Amino acid sequence: MRARIAVVGVGNLGARHLQSLARLQGGLIVDVVDPSQAARDRGVDLLAEIGGLKRGHVNAVASLERLSGTPDLAIVATNSVERSRVIGALVEAGTPKMILEKVLFTRLQEYDAAASLFAKFGTQVWVNCGRRFAPRMNDLLAMAGSKPLNYRVDGAGWGLACNVIHHLDEFAFLAGCDEIALSGDKLDSGTIPSKRPGYIEFTGTLSGRTASGSNFSASCVAGDFTGRRVTIEAEDLELKISQSDQTLTVSDAQGVRTVPFPMPLQSEITAQHVADILDGRQPALPDYSTAARLHRPMLNVFLSHLRRCTGNSALDECPIT
Numbered sequence: 063m064r065a066r067i068a069v070v071g072v073g074n075l076g077a078r079h080l081q082s083l084a085r086l087q088g089g090l091i092v093d094v095v096d097p098s099q100a101a102r103d104r105g106v107d108l109l110a111e112i113g114g115l116k117r118g119h120v121n122a123v124a125s126l127e128r129l130s131g132t133p134d135l136a137i138v139a140t141n142s143v144e145r146s147r148v149i150g151a152l153v154e155a156g157t158p159k160m161i162l163e164k165v166l167f168t169r170l171q172e173y174d175a176a177a178s179l180f181a182k183f184g185t186q187v188w189v190n191c192g193r194r195f196a197p198r199m200n201d202l203l204a205m206a207g208s209k210p211l212n213y214r215v216d217g218a219g220w221g222l223a224c225n226v227i228h229h230l231d232e233f234a235f236l237a238g239c240d241e242i243a244l245s246g247d248k249l250d251s252g253t254i255p256s257k258r259p260g261y262i263e264f265t266g267t268l269s270g271r272t273a274s275g276s277n278f279s280a281s282c283v284a285g286d287f288t289g290r291r292v293t294i295e296a297e298d299l300e301l302k303i304s305q306s307d308q309t310l311t312v313s314d315a316q317g318v319r320t321v322p323f324p325m326p327l328q329s330e331i332t333a334q335h336v337a338d339i340l341d342g343r344q345p346a347l348p349d350y351s352t353a354a355r356l357h358r359p360m361l362n363v364f365l366s367h368l369r370r371c372t373g374n375s376a377l378d379e380c381p382i383t
């Protein structure tokens with residue numbers, strides 16, 4: 063039997079999810095869903111450029127209503143504002159499994175609504191925060207796990223609002239605790255435009271701590287992207303991860319050494335998640351409830367900060383994606 067996979071939203075990232083499906087051996091029906099004809103064409107072209115699906119075919123449609131069958135798995139790579147509605151339509155149509163992009167939603171109540179919907183329909187859902195499953199994360203865990211740690215990420219122009227969830231997820235995993243008290247006291251006043259139209263970004267520092275004494279700090283200054291550096295200190299150990307160089311530098315009693323720390327591209331990794339899910343295994347992604355537990359306090363702090371900056375205490379939406 064052929065598996066049916068819908069990629070909903072084939073912008074910059076959705077097109078990479080789509081390309082990855084070319085790695086799968088089994089027969090597939092792939093539905094590419096995006097209201098933008100240009101995005102659909104680009105997605106289909108990018109897939110063709112790398113040789114297309116091994117077996118199966120692609121249908122490109124403008125909306126979910128035009129699907130000719132229910133997907134076995136949907137990958138939702140729209141921006142955050144559209145996500146709730148898209149998820150609702152997929153669940154109502156009987157889609158049993160989904161991978162959702164971060165940032166999940168822009169309103170706190172959407173997290174509860176989605177949780178109720180998934181529970182009611184028995185939908186299995188994972189969220190694409192993959193850092194905790196980086197190929198060498200177990201090495202990191204062996205060195206820094208189960209010790210109080212200081213986790214710091216910094217750089218310019220890296221999209222704090224958009225990307226900090228990846229680091230909260232990595233921190234929670236290493237610290238062994240997903241109850242993080244966050245503070246936006248050191249965020250800069252005001253917002254800057256996101257690289258995605260209609261969305262905002264914050265600069266400054268988001269900080270947090272766990273009850274067990276681990277500390278989190280994410281800092282971003284405005285300006286051109288200069289890379290993102292992660293530093294983890296645990297007892298007499300310091301670890302530095304460079305995403306652009308894909309290296310890990312370890313400083314400890316034995317000295318300083320730099321080793322490869324691969325972070326696969328989306329086009330290399332989605333196929334493995336899809337194969338795992340279709341074969342009934344857990345993919346290397348946090349499930350919805352784990353991801354939502356980390357998204358909620360983050361959104362709460364950003365929302366409070368936005369209310370303070372705008373003087374509008376009734377704001378219930380923080381447009382980050």
Ligand SMILES: NC(=O)c1ccc[n+]([C@@H]2O[C@H](COP(=O)([O-])OP(=O)(O)OC[C@H]3O[C@@H](n4cnc5c(N)ncnc54)[C@H](O)[C@@H]3O)[C@@H](O)[C@H]2O)c1
Pocket residue numbers: 070071072073074075076095096097098101125139140141142144148163164165190191192224258383
């Ligand atoms: N997990 C990661 O590492 C990672 C990396 C990059 C981006 N992202 C996330 O992925 C999301 C998308 O990012 P992007 O850069 O691809 O954005 P994008 O703007 O390039 O793409 C979004 C696409 O969604 C389409 N869309 C809008 N409404 C739709 C609907 N109702 N149904 C179907 N498609 C619809 C748009 O036409 C567009 O093509 C963002 O939330 C972003 O944060 C995650």
